[in-house]
Amino acid sequence: MNIKDLKVGLQSNGIRVLAGNKGRKGGAGPAGSNMFIFGDTVVSAPTFAKFVSKSPYNIELDGNIGILRKEDEEITEVRVPRPRFYDLKTKDGIPYKKIALLHGEDCLATTVVQRCIYWNTPERCKFCGIELSKEVTVEVKKPEELLEVAEAAKRLDGVTHATLTTGTVRGRDRGIWMLSRCASAIKSARISVHVQFEPPKDLACIDDLYENGVDTVGIHIESFDKEVLGYIAPAKAKIGIERYVEAWKRSVDIFGENQVSSFIIAGLGESDESIIDGSKILVDLGVYPFVLPLSPIPGTYLEDEVPPSFKRMKNIYESVSDIIKDANLSWKKSKAGCVRCRACSALDVFEE
Numbered sequence: 001m002n003i004k005d006l007k008v009g010l011q012s013n014g015i016r017v018l019a020g021n022k023g024r025k026g027g028a029g030p031a032g033s034n035m036f037i038f039g040d041t042v043v044s045a046p047t048f049a050k051f052v053s054k055s056p057y058n059i060e061l062d063g064n065i066g067i068l069r070k071e072d073e074e075i076t077e078v079r080v081p082r083p084r085f086y087d088l089k090t091k092d093g094i095p096y097k098k099i100a101l102l103h104g105e106d107c108l109a110t111t112v113v114q115r116c117i118y119w120n121t122p123e124r125c126k127f128c129g130i131e132l133s134k135e136v137t138v139e140v141k142k143p144e145e146l147l148e149v150a151e152a153a154k155r156l157d158g159v160t161h162a163t164l165t166t167g168t169v170r171g172r173d174r175g176i177w178m179l180s181r182c183a184s185a186i187k188s189a190r191i192s193v194h195v196q197f198e199p200p201k202d203l204a205c206i207d208d209l210y211e212n213g214v215d216t217v218g219i220h221i222e223s224f225d226k227e228v229l230g231y232i233a234p235a236k237a238k239i240g241i242e243r244y245v246e247a248w249k250r251s252v253d254i255f256g257e258n259q260v261s262s263f264i265i266a267g268l269g270e271s272d273e274s275i276i277d278g279s280k281i282l283v284d285l286g287v288y289p290f291v292l293p294l295s296p297i298p299g300t301y302l303e304d305e306v307p308p309s310f311k312r313m314k315n316i317y318e319s320v321s322d323i324i325k326d327a328n329l330s331w332k333k334s335k336a337g338c339v340r341c342r343a344c345s346a347l348d349v350f351e352e
């Protein structure tokens with residue numbers, strides 16, 4: 001089994017789950033997909049989107065185990081995590097899985113505010129499904145509940161780090177205050193914490209995260225193609241690249257090289273050069289370029305799109321992983337979050 005080809009192939013084609021758990025349909029982050037662990041890696045592979053019906057990859061899960069097949073050929077055994085903390089509830093009767101989820105193998109993930117000021121406006125990011133899962137999640141998470149879930153997830157499922165994201169909220173801090181409080185609570189469970197946010201107007205907010213124990217941060221430009229970003233994520237485009245650069249620089253000063261990251265999504269209409277040149281800009285600042293393919297979520301504006309082809313993603317991963325290695329950055333050095341989780345990008349296997 002060539003693990004690089006397999007991980008890229010699964011991201012580009014998805015997996016037809018013929019029996020068993022297909023994963024999560026909507027929400028923020030990797031929705032419309034499930035987590036599959038095989039070899040030394042884990043992948044978030046699409047399972048719900050329309051294009052998946054044409055995938056050669058298929059699986060029948062027996063509990064949390066199954067044999068992955070390409071058409072009829074057996075490829076490898078894979079495991080789908082079934083976290084034990086999902087069976088628990090808070091003393092007020094809220095199921096833990098409505099507060100946080102397991103991402104990848106050992107990452108607790110939550111959206112602390114599951115709504116976004118851009119959702120009912122033309123400025124909503126077209127790939128995002130943040131408000132599609134409001135009925136299956138607590139809309140605003142409380143720090144004390146997150147701590148309770150984090151302690152259980154660590155004890156029962158070996159969780160070692162956490163990713164906290166948020167919809168954009170009103171205010172100069174863009175939700176950072178809320179992220180700080182939640183991060184500080186989770187740190188009490190001795191779990192490393194990653195938080196994701198828009199560049200704030202007041203950069204001192206980033207210092208506040210560090211003081212509250214945050215280990216790594218993600219400030220996601222999504223695309224370095226100005227025109228593409230203007231169409232796909234108009235609110236982010238309005239912020240302007242200069243403010244992203246300021247926020248990345250300030251964050252690297254505080255958290256250190258390799259502890260700051262940015263998503264670059266492939267498949268939004270950009271060229272390969274835009275991704276590769278953007279990755280160089282990030283790496284020169286000490287920021288890890290977390291390149292990943294578009295994974296269209298059912299119910300979003302991009303639900304009928306398809307991820308980039310296997311061939312295109314493989315070339316992009318090869319180029320970007322060379323840039324990362326030349327700069328002596330690595331997913332292995334990241335203390336927490338998406339870079340360490342690596343389910344949504346195949347850069348980890350290309351770094352080997």
Ligand code: SF4
Nearest residue numbers: 029103338341343344
């Ligand atoms: S890479 Fe990030 S968004 Fe993707 S599954 Fe892991 S923690 Fe979640």
